[in-house]
Amino acid sequence: MTDNILTDSHIHSCFSSDSDTPCEQIIQTAIKKGMNSICFTDHNDYGYPLENGNLMFALDFSSYVDTLSALKERYKGQITIRIGVEQGLQSSYSQQINAYDAKKQLDFIIGSSHLVYGEDPYYKEYWEKYSVEESIRTYYESMLDNIQTCTNFDVYGHLDYIVRYAPNQDRDYNWHTYEDIIDEVLRALIAHGKGIEINTAGLKYGLKEPNPCHDILEKYHSLGGEIITIGSDAHTTEYIGYKFEQMKDYLLSAGITHYTVFEQRQPHFICLQ
Ligand SMILES: [Zn+2]
Numbered sequence: 001m002t003d004n005i006l007t008d009s010h011i012h013s014c015f016s017s018d019s020d021t022p023c024e025q026i027i028q029t030a031i032k033k034g035m036n037s038i039c040f041t042d043h044n045d046y047g048y049p050l051e052n053g054n055l056m057f058a059l060d061f062s063s064y065v066d067t068l069s070a071l072k073e074r075y076k077g078q079i080t081i082r083i084g085v086e087q088g089l090q091s092s093y094s095q096q097i098n099a100y101d102a103k104k105q106l107d108f109i110i111g112s113s114h115l116v117y118g119e120d121p122y123y124k125e126y127w128e129k130y131s132v133e134e135s136i137r138t139y140y141e142s143m144l145d146n147i148q149t150c151t152n153f154d155v156y157g158h159l160d161y162i163v164r165y166a167p168n169q170d171r172d173y174n175w176h177t178y179e180d181i182i183d184e185v186l187r188a189l190i191a192h193g194k195g196i197e198i199n200t201a202g203l204k205y206g207l208k209e210p211n212p213c214h215d216i217l218e219k220y221h222s223l224g225g226e227i228i229t230i231g232s233d234a235h236t237t238e239y240i241g242y243k244f245e246q247m248k249d250y251l252l253s254a255g256i257t258h259y260t261v262f263e264q265r266q267p268h269f270i271c272l273q
């Protein structure tokens with residue numbers, strides 16, 4: 001039984017190209033915020049376009065695991081530290097993705113769509129070639145391809161995250177437009193024993209709901225999905241556990257009475273009532 005969600009399963013540190021927050025600062029802030037466990041999930045993305053000639057999101061895996069293993073020991077008794085990775089899924093890189101962490105040192109792998117068939121929807125060029133509806137549909141289609149080919153992940157990250165970058169964000173977006181393909185995505189995840197995460201970062205970008213939206217969460221559960229992790233996707237300390245105080249009701253209102261944390265790639269269920 002728990003009142004609040006005191007574990008954050010999606011946090012980035014300076015091991016990610018888009019964060020410069022030291023790991024230890026994250027740990028100390030999480031302790032101050034009363035968290036009882038956190039999972040680092042730094043970025044690894046294969047085939048990411050170079051930025052100013054620099055390789056992006058290529059995680060230095062051994063240094064990452066060594067650093068976090070030492071910190072895990074140092075803070076034992078104060079906070080539980082788990083080691084995860086946010087792996088950018090792309091069917092064209094499924095071999096590398098499926099062979100990742102062969103020595104099984106990780107607790108958790110979030111599989112996320114950051115690129116859609118090699119293109120980044122973060123940039124406006126992505127949205128200029130096709131209609132918004134086609135561009136969003138392609139995103140969900142690529143997700144289905146990823147699930148059929150990439151097996152080495154535990155939950156799909158920020159499932160409807162594309163709406164963050166759509167020209168009008170979520171204002172023109174109605175998930176029912178894509179319900180057929182979202183349904184296929186959810187069924188494929190469940191059939192492969194995969195979960196989803198609730199990612200609260202969208203709330204700081206002005207979205208009305210976390211990713212995925214309430215209806216998709218409810219649908220995942222109604223189709224038989226049971227694995228749901230909660231993550232802030234913080235890249236700076238202020239966002240650790242961001243809006244988690246709202247997430248218990250968010251889950252309960254979708255008929256879900258537990259959430260999940262992963263340890264050594266195994267799901268553990270925590271009851272909310
Ligand atoms: Zn992500």
Ligand SMILES: [Zn+2]
Nearest residue numbers: 010012086233
């Ligand atoms: Zn992330």
